[in-house]
Amino acid sequence: MKKAKPDPIWKLMGVLFQSHPWHGVPIGDDSPEIVTAYIEIVPTDTVKYELDKSSGLLKIDRPQRFSNVCPTNYGFVPQTYCGEKVAELLGKRAGRSHLVGDADPLDICVLSDRTISHSNILLRAIPIGGLSMLDGEEADDKIIAVMEGDVAYGAWQDISQCPKSIVDRLKHYFLTYKQAPGSEALKCEITSVYGRDEAHAVIKAAHDDYSVRFADIEEVLTAELRG
Numbered sequence: 001m002k003k004a005k006p007d008p009i010w011k012l013m014g015v016l017f018q019s020h021p022w023h024g025v026p027i028g029d030d031s032p033e034i035v036t037a038y039i040e041i042v043p044t045d046t047v048k049y050e051l052d053k054s055s056g057l058l059k060i061d062r063p064q065r066f067s068n069v070c071p072t073n074y075g076f077v078p079q080t081y082c083g084e085k086v087a088e089l090l091g092k093r094a095g096r097s098h099l100v101g102d103a104d105p106l107d108i109c110v111l112s113d114r115t116i117s118h119s120n121i122l123l124r125a126i127p128i129g130g131l132s133m134l135d136g137e138e139a140d141d142k143i144i145a146v147m148e149g150d151v152a153y154g155a156w157q158d159i160s161q162c163p164k165s166i167v168d169r170l171k172h173y174f175l176t177y178k179q180a181p182g183s184e185a186l187k188c189e190i191t192s193v194y195g196r197d198e199a200h201a202v203i204k205a206a207h208d209d210y211s212v213r214f215a216d217i218e219e220v221l222t223a224e225l226r227g
Contacts (some may be wrong), residue, residue: 020056022105023217025078025122032203034148037108037125039075042116049119051076051105058120068177071169073116073123073147076105082139083209089202090139093132094191102138106206109170110145111162113152124148127199129159132192133174140188141202142174158196167193 019025021038028036040049040058046069050061082101091099110125125145133140144162146153156162171190178187 027079032200039073039119041070041074072109080106080206081210081213085205085209087139102140108143111153112147112150129195130199134189
């Protein structure tokens with residue numbers, strides 16, 4: 001399908017103002033094989049940063065209350081939304097029904113051999129798999145990717161090439177990052193680990209969910225800008 005030519009006003013807006021990381025940054029022309037990732041947290045962070053969805057600025061969600069820290073660069077894929085299609089895919093993998101998406105952008109964990117000193121950056125990531133994660137009854141998939149061009153991990157194409165210890169570390173973080181010390185009840189559940197092909201399907205579904213949820217966003221904003 002031939003892409004519609006963008007309205008010139010949006011090119012001008014991109015020159016004058018910083019793009020909103022969720023809505024104003026493209027998912028990437030090579031998606032789902034290579035996607036844009038907006039990084040909110042790096043492994044050295046001692047507080048949890050999160051995108052403020054209204055302003056597009058990075059905000060402090062909370063200090064890291066416990067000893068666990070995110071083991072990878074962590075953020076989301078722009079122009080994605082965990083809605084009906086994402087929930088349907090996870091439901092099929094987990095054998096569950098009546099699930100809903102968590103109504104957030106699709107999360108992504110990006111492996112890199114190099115230390116990235118701060119968040120609020122964009123990078124190109126190669127999805128190699130993912131975690132089927134449920135937060136309550138909400139689908140909250142975590143795509144696992146490698147940074148394009150990374151010397152140590154950049155050649156990986158599938159989760160099968162990733163050492164089990166790395167996957168286990170990611171699973172442990174997401175299963176426990178909301179758990180208070182002494183509590184035995186887990187708030188989150190990981191039902192399976194999947195490979196590259198399923199990761200691609202999840203990314204496509206999340207982009208489709210975004211297109212449905214925000215179908216009129218550009219038209220509405222263009223009308224407002226033009227008065």
